[in-house]
Amino acid sequence: MGRDDLLAKAVExxxxxxxxxxxLRTLASAIGTSQxxxxxxxxxxxxxxxxxxxxxxxxxxxxxxxxxxxEADPFAAGxxxxxxxxxxxxxxxxxxxxxxxxxMHGRPYAAPIRAAVPQRVEAAFAxxxxxxxxxxxxxxxxxxTVAVGHGLLFAMLLDGDRAASEAALDLFTSMxxxxxxxxxxxxxxxx
Amino acid sequence: MGRDDLLAKAVExxxxxxxxxxxLRTLASAIGTSQxxxxxxxxxxxxxxxxxxxxxxxxxxxxxxxxxxxEADPFAAGxxxxxxxxxxxxxxxxxxxxxxxxxMHGRPYAAPIRAAVPQRVEAAFAxxxxxxxxxxxxxxxxxxTVAVGHGLLFAMLLDGDRAASEAALDLFTSMxxxxxxxxxxxxxxxx
DNA sequence: GTCTATAACTCGATAGAC
DNA sequence: GTCTATCGAGTTATAGAC
Numbered sequence: 001m002g003r004d005d006l007l008a009k010a011v012e013x014x015x016x017x018x019x020x021x022x023x024l025r026t027l028a029s030a031i032g033t034s035q036x037x038x039x040x041x042x043x044x045x046x047x048x049x050x051x052x053x054x055x056x057x058x059x060x061x062x063x064x065x066x067x068x069x070x071e072a073d074p075f076a077a078g079x080x081x082x083x084x085x086x087x088x089x090x091x092x093x094x095x096x097x098x099x100x101x102x103x104m105h106g107r108p109y110a111a112p113i114r115a116a117v118p119q120r121v122e123a124a125f126a127x128x129x130x131x132x133x134x135x136x137x138x139x140x141x142x143x144x145t146v147a148v149g150h151g152l153l154f155a156m157l158l159d160g161d162r163a164a165s166e167a168a169l170d171l172f173t174s175m176x177x178x179x180x181x182x183x184x185x186x187x188x189x190x191x
Numbered sequence: 192m193g194r195d196d197l198l199a200k201a202v203e204x205x206x207x208x209x210x211x212x213x214x215l216r217t218l219a220s221a222i223g224t225s226q227x228x229x230x231x232x233x234x235x236x237x238x239x240x241x242x243x244x245x246x247x248x249x250x251x252x253x254x255x256x257x258x259x260x261x262e263a264d265p266f267a268a269g270x271x272x273x274x275x276x277x278x279x280x281x282x283x284x285x286x287x288x289x290x291x292x293x294x295m296h297g298r299p300y301a302a303p304i305r306a307a308v309p310q311r312v313e314a315a316f317a318x319x320x321x322x323x324x325x326x327x328x329x330x331x332x333x334x335x336t337v338a339v340g341h342g343l344l345f346a347m348l349l350d351g352d353r354a355a356s357e358a359a360l361d362l363f364t365s366m367x368x369x370x371x372x373x374x375x376x377x378x379x380x381x382x
Numbered sequence: 383g384t385c386t387a388t389a390a391c392t393c394g395a396t397a398g399a400c
Numbered sequence: 401g402t403c404t405a406t407c408g409a410g411t412t413a414t415a416g417a418c
Contacts, residue, residue, distance in 0.1 A: 017296065018292070018293065018296040018298075020211055020293065020296075093295065094292055094295035094296050095292075097288055097291060097292040097295065098289065098292035098293075098295075098296075100288060100345070100349060101209070101285055101286075101288040101289035101292055102209065102211065102289075103349060104284065104285035104288065104289075104348045104349065105208065105209040105211075105285050105289075107209075113349070114349045114350060116349075117345075117346045117349050117350055118350060121346075137358070137362060139355070139358070140355075140358040140359045140361070140362040141359075141362060143343070143346060143355055143356065143358070143359040144339065144343075144359040144360075144362055144363055146342070146346065147338075147339055147341075147342025147343045147345070147346055147356070147359060148335065148338055148339060148342055149342065150338075150341070150342040150345050150346070151337070151338025151339055151340065151341040151342030151343075151345070152334070152335075152338045152342075154291070154308075154338070154341050154342070154345070155308050155312075155334060155337065155338055155341070157295045158291060158294060158295065158304070158305045158307075158308050159305060159308055159309060164330070164331075164334055165334065165338075167328070167330070167331040167334075168331045168332075168334040168335040168338060169335075170331070171328060171331040171332060171335055172335055175366045175367075175369075175370060176366075178366075178369065178370075178373075179366060179369075182369075
């Protein structure tokens, strides 16, 4: 089994069980390898965790890029984004928040996770800009949109009520649409 | 040093350094006690963590109750709430997300943290109801509002940009205000 | 690349004197 | 309530054969 397979399985196991008290022994036997092989392929434990963080961030970036390449309309992209994120969250969501907390505490291996927020904000910003509403404070709207996504994901993972999070997201979408229309009154869209 | 002092200091230390790899030995010597005393007052390590979670949840509930008792206007209460949460977040925010992640992974000692979301949602719901906008889907708005708070807090703790989170919150507030006015067109407020 | 074995250390928890 | 001492288990990391 090569390094890449091992890494994928490690992410999967950590996602299901948390990184907190999963020893290398436990992980190794759970994913069908030995402790020795983990050290052989990844080095120290923290190096493995760094590889996990990088893999998560890389997949996130790939997903995001693919999303906006496929969907031009920002509202459709937003809806499709939630669909993907929510589906994925059942498996990696808890790990994402756990590693983010480690980043907040300054652990070096978790540092790349900090990039996830600005990255999504930038994508949302570009989408808002493309939508042509120049009057709206696009930077604030972008950050707000990303925050809504994270917050509703957080709530869903804690109380399991996906439908409630989706209803809240629909409400937010309609509020943004209203904002859009108001801004278009004196500044019609290009296209 | 009594149990309460110990607990307060433990929360403080965990908040600054994370719970992840803080051993009882490390914690004890950092807060000026012995490992023996931690076991004496709290029992097993997980019992101590449970006490920490309870203390956090209790303080949160107290803050929330005090907030709405003091501020009748929901917009003013929202603003004041952010002021408090943001100030507190620099110290306990990371711990909050870390323990929430543990709750997502099903750790029993962290379970009470799940109540934090519904609790804040209920408070926001009551505030929205008191504001008299019956046409707005109040449950969705309440969950959305709480999610905005959590999401902007999350972003702030990761990138350190408090001003950006506040700008986004101001935008959200104005969007809710617009929603309010629209709903009042055919249903004027009481009082 | 994969295995077994183990060194060196830290952990949670307990014992028992004071 | 507080201390020192220690048990037994579990941890990361490495050694060395194949």
